[in-house]
Amino acid sequence: LSGPKNYLGQFEEIVLLATLQLGEHAYGAKIRQKVEEATKRSISIGAVYATLDRLERKGFISSRQGEATPERGGRAKRYFKVEGAGETALKETQAARSKLAAGLNLGWELMGGVS
Amino acid sequence: VKPKPFTDDEVRAWKERLRKQPGGREGASTTQVQCLSMVKFRDSSNREWYVDYDSFMHYVAEGLIPADAISEVLPNTALKILGGWSSVSLPSSQMPNRSTPPSLAEKALLLTLSKEEREGIIGDLAEEYSDIRSRHGKEFADLWYWRQVIASTAPVMFMLIRRWLVALLEEWFRRHV
Numbered sequence: 001l002s003g004p005k006n007y008l009g010q011f012e013e014i015v016l017l018a019t020l021q022l023g024e025h026a027y028g029a030k031i032r033q034k035v036e037e038a039t040k041r042s043i044s045i046g047a048v049y050a051t052l053d054r055l056e057r058k059g060f061i062s063s064r065q066g067e068a069t070p071e072r073g074g075r076a077k078r079y080f081k082v083e084g085a086g087e088t089a090l091k092e093t094q095a096a097r098s099k100l101a102a103g104l105n106l107g108w109e110l111m112g113g114v115s
Numbered sequence: 116v117k118p119k120p121f122t123d124d125e126v127r128a129w130k131e132r133l134r135k136q137p138g139g140r141e142g143a144s145t146t147q148v149q150c151l152s153m154v155k156f157r158d159s160s161n162r163e164w165y166v167d168y169d170s171f172m173h174y175v176a177e178g179l180i181p182a183d184a185i186s187e188v189l190p191n192t193a194l195k196i197l198g199g200w201s202s203v204s205l206p207s208s209q210m211p212n213r214s215t216p217p218s219l220a221e222k223a224l225l226l227t228l229s230k231e232e233r234e235g236i237i238g239d240l241a242e243e244y245s246d247i248r249s250r251h252g253k254e255f256a257d258l259w260y261w262r263q264v265i266a267s268t269a270p271v272m273f274m275l276i277r278r279w280l281v282a283l284l285e286e287w288f289r290r291h292v
Contacts, residue, residue: 029239045236046267053232065234067159075238 006089008060013093014039015051019061020082020090027066027077028052052080060086118153118165118192126191155187156180160242167193216244217257220264227268236267 008016018034019026032048055061066077154171156164158180166174168188175182224237240263248256 027239028235029243032239033243042262042266044263044266045239046263046270049232049236049267050270072238072242075234075241077238078235 006085006092007096008089008093011047012051012055013090015048016055016060016082016086016090019052019080020087024079024081026080031080055086056080058085058089059083060089118189120189120191151191151193153189153192154185155189156184157186158184165189165192216241216260220261223264223268227271240264 014035015031018031018038022030022034028045028048031052032043032045035048036043052061052063056063061080061082063078063080066079152168153165154168156166156171158164171180171185174180221237224240225233228236240260244256244260247259
């Protein structure tokens with residue numbers, strides 16, 4: 001097996017996809033809202049940051065300090081960006097899932113289009 | 116609400132009120148009460164704010180907003196008392212109102228989060244709290260904030276309690292076994 005560390009946990013995958021979707025507007029609050037919308041579950045900001053920190057340590061995402069606004073009490077935003085390694089990890093995880101599901105009659109389609 | 120300029124009569128009335136209120140100085144000269152401009156600006160979320168010019172410059176100096184965020188200047192819409200006691204007096208509906216989250220919950224976050232995590236997490240929660248409060252009211256927003264704080268700090272709290280229990284058990288074994 002090559003590069004098992006590239007596989008993502010389910011929540012990591014969701015957070016990574018939400019970060020990709022938001023593009024340059026990806027910061028904690030927006031990522032949390034996006035994940036909550038997609039999963040229809042209440043998600044804590046702490047869980048999102050713990051995952052983002054883990055993904056950053058793995059080199060899948062990077063972060064930068066953004067602007068502070070009055071409604072944030074003068075605290076700066078932390079923007080996140082998915083790096084090449086993160087995109088590769090997403091592709092590998094989804095490919096593995098597709099491979100496992102191939103031939104099973106699940107009655108629904110897995111996310112496809114991953115090469 | 117777009118602030119309207121104070122009329123001369125209103126300025127006179129305000130000066131009288133300001134002189135007579137606690138902390139005001141009876142008989143202060145009229146030059147100690149100044150008419151200032153308010154400025155209109157949009158923050159990064161495209162929200163519109165009206166603040167007095169001094170507060171705007173304070174935000175700029177603190178790096179909270181860029182100086183070019185200003186879109187309109189409204190002369191004579193604020194009053195300020197100068198001297199040993201000073202305050203800007205505006206009708207409350209015109210004051211920018213940053214709703215602050217429950218302070219105890221914010222303190223719990225400060226205690227449990229690392230220095231690196233604080234800026235982002237507390238800022239994000241404050242931003243969402245402000246939005247939720249304006250849509251659903253204070254009680255709902257407070258409850259939402261507490262839920263976020265408990266869910267976010269529970270793993271840290273659990274770890275601290277576990278460490279404390281282990282230390283307690285170790286101490287007990289050292290003494291009794």
